Amino acid sequence: MTTAPAAPSTRAQDTVEKDSLELIRWPDPRADALTGPGLGSLSVASLLASSAGRHADRIAVVCGEERVTYAELWDQARAYAGAFRARGIGPGDRVAVLVPNVPDFPRVYFGLLALGAVVVPVHLLFTADEVEHVIRDSGATLVVAAAPVLAAALPAAAAAGVPVVTVLVPDALRDKVPAPRLEDEAAATEPLERLVPVPPLAPATVLYTSGTTGKPKGAVGSHLAIVENVNVVLIDCFDMRTGDVVFGGLPLFHTFGQVCVMNTAFRVGATVLLLPKFDPATALKIMDAERATVFIGVPTMYGALLQAAGPHRDGGAELPPLRYAISGGAALPEAVLDRFQQVFGAPVHEGYGLTETSPVASFNRVGEPAVAGSVGFPVWGVEAEVTDPAHPERIVVLPRGERGELVIRGHNLFKGYLGNPDATEAAVVDGWLRTGDIATKDDEGRIRIVDRAKDMIIRNGYNVYCREVEEVLVRYPGVASVAVFGVADDEHGQEVHAAVVLEDSEAGRAFDADAMVTEARQHLAAYKYPRVVHVREAMPQGPSGKILKRELVAEYES
Template sequence: MYLTQGLHRSLQRHPDKIALTHVSDGLVRQHSFAELLDGIGRHAAALWARGVRAGDRVALLAPNHDLLVRAIFACWWMGATACPLNVRWSVHEIAHALEDSGARLLLIDESLTALAQGLSLPTVGLEQLADEARAPAPLPDVRAAGEQMAAILYTGGTTGKSKGVMLTHANFWTASMTRGAELNNAPDSVSLLVAPLFHVAGLGRLIGQTMVGGTCITMAQFRPAQVLEAIETHGITDTILVPTMLQALMDEPGFQPARVRSLDRIAFGAAPMPPDLLERALVAWPHAEFFQAYGLTETAGALCINLPENHRSPEARTQGRLHSVGRAGLGAEILIVDESGHPLPPGEVGEIVACGPMVTRGYWNNPQATAGAFRDGWFRTGDAGRMDADGYLFIVDRLKDMIISGGENVYCAEVEGALRSHPLVSHAAVIGLPDARWGEAVHAVVVLAEGVAPERLPVDELRAWCRERLAGFKCPRSVVYVPALPLSAAGKVLKNVLREQARA
């Protein structure tokens, strides 16, 4: 169970087949499997020359492209751990992840070098690393496998700071097998990787596609017109999209079903799918397989999949399965439990817990968070759900205080911490409100310090304060000032009351 295995297998079977294509503003770079493996080995040699060794953490800050893919695989090739970071983070957030991970080196896209100013960690541009990789002979693949750590992926911080999820080669391998057992992943498929590789969905799809010897297409940004062109030009057959991306594609003036006919499999998830949007997509792609996946960073990908037949079958629709996230996949076990951890009967709502070889062993350098995430060996997802008598899982709500905006996770405690750090703010509560474009929008309810009039702190000034400390997608889109926050008898903020007030 090593993540470079599929590359070696493909080298034997079809060395000249295109493994990876990068598309960007008219630029197209292609790599055969033979070229990709040679480049990965040479990149590993270049990392070795810079002092990276097996077990070291290597941070990566770059949008999706072929240089990033080669660098990630080079880490695995030499037994190092890849730590891809969110390119939308602030300098403060990046610095925290670098310090927390203890990364030996930061590999960065040259367009983002301004974010590295002031960091003490040695930093190398990905293009520079590619130049350095031309001279040395390729390193042999150590075939790091099993419980050796493959990646640390950082989640938003429910306690105000991001947590690093430790994911092993076995975690990713099993998650890919779980998906493949439910839906055959054909080796002749062409997969568009537009979901960021610093998210588990994007990275997991890269792994699954290379395992079977399929072709990957990388794009640095989701731009509807360019994505439509790439689908048409490169014969893309499958992709993962969050609902906002799917809507943007169909809203694009150049969208025509004939142009995107090659796309015959569309996965969606990461945010609630509006029923009318799904119906519209099913009409636009009458031949395509649609499926919803449910999983978390901590599960290295999907725990369960709602199969394509449940999206078009009249019987499945009658049974309400269109809005399910499916049944536990191969190797995964899912239960609905009460507050004490006892399993609940079908139909009752409780917390979703899971176990299986795809589940993380915990959070890097954070034993307290790790202990809190598990109960009797079961991972506590923090999501509320119910399961029917046939094992179909339905997500009801999130127990964790999290907002999903445009497919990005926003943790309220983190935003509240940034708001409260302003000297004129006394208290703050953050909630998610429905948003037609982003799924949910971040809304802040703020109590100013005693004696401070709202005129002393304009809303735009407070939002700018947050933008200096948080990624843009985490910053409140709307702010209201109130005299006090509604509290329960235990002193907890009643966010259900805030939601009712905001929607009134």
């Protein structure tokens, strides 16, 4: 159903405060300079706008046969912004976006941000009910949906009473889709001339967490937190340069791919290789053809690439000339890290972050020796401490070397959970974000993530840290990936289970689960090794590729 364009928004100078989003209005010039919010402005959209001037003719994105320069991409984003403006979208308006890793994602993303609007990326595998929850919870006034996800987006938007515009709908199907095409509306309107200025702490995104407890919550990220995260990792952490070719297979609706790949690459004028759906063989082929220099991924991607490398495990012309690689999203097993560095000849640097930290909080800085099993040091301007989880109402810092809950504070923290002050208050105590991760910090300040607090297994009263067990099991021959988790048990409280994915069918024929357990017993205490091993074709994964252990627990407890 086509909706008539509304009058352009004139709220840029007005107080904008809707549904606890806590948008910050432009300050009154008469305000006290010491106490007022300031007169500065900052926009995430400047990451693309600036490079469009500095690197106009460089290729910004490659997707299949499509190659788009920085100047072209910014012009296209401004054209989309003109179409959004004609629909009445302006500062503070939230727009739900369901677009895969194709050039239309940055066009829509930066077009909205250029208007001062708030981008609400939606997981592409969500059902219609889940999409509807995000639309309603975020207060979105418009949905932008790509052709491949219209089956979920259209009924969800209709149920929420929100209009839809599409992208990627071919001409032959235009009359069969009950929603207008954004491309057509952009062609019929004047493009946005320049960025709409917004205060630095104004919201830029609402990213929905994976929802380990209950429905997903919307984490509100500010322009300042996102831009500062990009600048800090470029100065102190990543060695990303103008002209680099960066693998872009991480989903752009997730903070890792959105900030660490797209936004960071655009800041320096690098090229992003977009892959709508991660497939290891396709990824290797594209990275080799485009001579990729930087790989950024989650541990499951590293394992999959090693499997796909197959006959080229000793290196060769068919493998991309990577200068280095970055891993995040979950702990990368040391055995996988070692194999990847050997096969691809590229050092791997691990980091740590969350949606709520925009996302990078700590990192093994490129240019310095990385310590396997460590997520490095807190990034510039960010503090991290290990605290006693027995005191959730206050921060009790533990001595160096002790295990406890990791807490973080700094410029990278989110604004809070949209419309959920109770969840925000529980997550942030005295200005520190409780991460829910169990960690240690050595005398030098280096951080190691031991486990998720919710993933820790308690067997016969003893704490079993899943990552410690996984590091042992993944070294067994033929194992591509492993996930250790606890299943309720009447006798022991919880029993240690392991889910295993094998490298290939040949490994499957030779794999002996009992032998793997016997080998593990030589390296693990009696209460730690797995009593049950499940061989699987694949692991359940979240939006960033992280293994969803809660689904494994639910499956095997039932």
